[in-house]
Amino acid sequence: MxxxxxxxxxxxxxxxxxxGAKNEALQILCAVLLTPEVVTINNIPDIIDVNKLITLLKNLGVKVKHLGPGSYSFQADNVNLDYLKSADFKEEGRGLRGSIMIVGPLLARFGKGYIPKPGGDKIGRRRLDTHFEGFINLGAKFRYNREEYFYGVEADTLVGTDMLLDEASVTGTANIVMAAVLAQGTTTIYNAACEPYLQQLCKMLNRMGAKISGVGSNLLTIEGVDALGGTEHKMLxxxxxxxxxxxxxxxxxxxxxxxxxxxxxxxxxxxxxxxxxxxxxxxxxxxxxxxxxxxxxxxxxxxxxxxxxxxxxxxxxxxxxxxxxxxxxxxxxxxxxxxxxxxxxxxxxxxxxxxxxxxxxxxxxxxxxxxxxxxxxxxxxxxxxxxxxxxxxxxxxxxxxxxxxxxxxxxxxxxxxxxxxxxxxxxxxxxxxxxxxx
Structure with a gap:
């Protein structure tokens, strides 16, 4: 210690x-899972929580290159979904609050996403209901292993819908947005978080080919697309x-x-x-x-x-x-x-x-x-x-x-x-x- x-x-x-912004980094890094193309990210902070997430992405099979101070490229063209079932994943995912945001991208692109109950600060209850209710609204099936505190969502196809979030959760909004960008049809999210870091995520996704409007407001409209491409992004x-x-x-x-x-x-x-x-x-x-x-x-x-x-x-x-x-x-x-x-x-x-x-x-x-x-x-x-x-x-x-x-x-x-x-x-x-x- x-x-x-x-x-x-x-x-x-x-x-x-x-x-660079820690809370933005945790969202942006998870978004690299949405495309098989290269995503370059600059101004990434060199801190424990962010480095843990980069390691988790590597273990998932994402190709990670360190380009210089604060700059990395990521390519998720060969994701190892079997890692999600491993004991190592259950241990690593539990140690990081931001790991919850890999679920939306994995669900959108591969039809399944799993996560152990995340850790993080001991500052009181930090419930995950908003995340999973959003996934269920998009058509996912939810399951929870109480003995292992392990969450899972699966779907053959996600379908756009209208939803009203029970709280303006930043990570919840980010997770649902990342799931909805590849869903069929149009999704509207009311009572969405509108923090600058969430705006940054939406702008990056739009550069990748997503169709998100209402950025900066608490009403987001997302027209699903078939696939996303690579991009370059700089953290606030x-x-x-x-x-x-x-x-x-x-x-x-x-x-x-x-x-x-x-x-x-x-x-x-x-x-x-x-x-x-x-x-x-x-x-x-x-x-x-x-x-x-x-x-x-x-x-x-x-x-x-x-x-x-x-x-x-x-x-x-x-x-x-x-x-x-x-x-x-x-x-x-x-x-x-x-x-x-x-x-x-x-x-x-x-x-x-x-x-x-x-x-x-x-x-x-x-x-x-x-x-x-x-x-x-x-x-x-x-x-x-x-x-x-x-x-x-x-x-x-x-x-x-x-x-x-x-x-x-x-x-x-x-x-x-x-x-x-x-x-x-x-x-x-x-x-x-x-x-x-x-």
């Missing part, structure tokens, strides 16, 4: 380039990482420039951090964050009541950044209520921040009230364990702002979502070292 040692309390300075920068670096700059009172952020795809993110009192300047396609010498002040609502920051489906605020908002608020002037609607275990890392001296009231599994210190009382260094990707980076930001030397264990959780983080943080002046343990 890896460990970070962080000497906190130092200002940082410089430029940081966000990695990771909006969650961009939000993380905004929080890091504020908490450490640092002057940072975040490069090439694709401003037009950030949605509410700049607005929410501005409500926390953080100054963001748009410089071309970069975000410049000046040194917050005098701290930052949380805005109240116009009637004077306490600000609430809650997650919502796009174009609402992403749930993946609520952990960052919470830690940033610990040093603000004022108070904020953080409402995590989607996952009931995601706020359970706040006890670590309380140990560091933060003033946080955990109201229930979904809500926490933060009373900011205004930097009058610095967080204290401590020893912590990273419970999931987003809580892990939040604890790391807290440690970089704290007085003294902190230790964070189980940093593989952070590695799952953040590329070469020690090297990149050291480049802007962070005092951080990595140690590998038993």
């Amino acid at each position: 890896g460990t970070f040692k962080i000497e906190g309390g130092h200002q940082l300075k410089g430029e940081i380039q966000p990695q 920068p990771d909006m969650i990482e961009i939000g993380s670096w905004i929080g890091l700059a504020a908490m450490t009172k640092s002057e940072l420039t975040i490069k090439n952020v694709s401003w037009d795809d950030l949605g509410q993110i700049p607005n929410v951090f501005a409500k926390l009192g953080i100054t963001l300047e748009r410089r071309g396609d970069d975000i410049f964050i000046p040194e917050h010498t005098n701290g930052y002040e949380i805005q109240n609502y116009i009637d004077g009541s306490i600000l609430t920051i809650a997650d919502a489906p796009w174009p609402g605020f992403t749930p993946d950044l609520l952990s960052i908002v919470l830690v940033v608020a610990t040093q603000a002037r004022g108070e904020v209520l953080v409402h995590q609607k989607m996952f009931e275990s995601r706020l359970f890392f706040v006890d670590k921040l309380i140990d560091m001296g933060a003033k946080i009231i955990l109201c229930d599994p979904h809500r926490a009230t933060v009373i900011g210190h205004d930097f009058k009382s610095q967080l204290k260094a401590t020893t912590m364990v990273s419970p999931d990707i987003r809580a892990g980076i939040s604890l790391l930001i807290a440690a970089l702002s704290a007085k003294g030397t902190s230790t964070i264990h189980n940093i593989e959780q952070i590695d799952r979502g953040y590329e070469h983080i020690v090297k990149r943080l050291k480049k802007i002046g962070a005092k951080i070292e990595r140690f590998e343990g038993n």
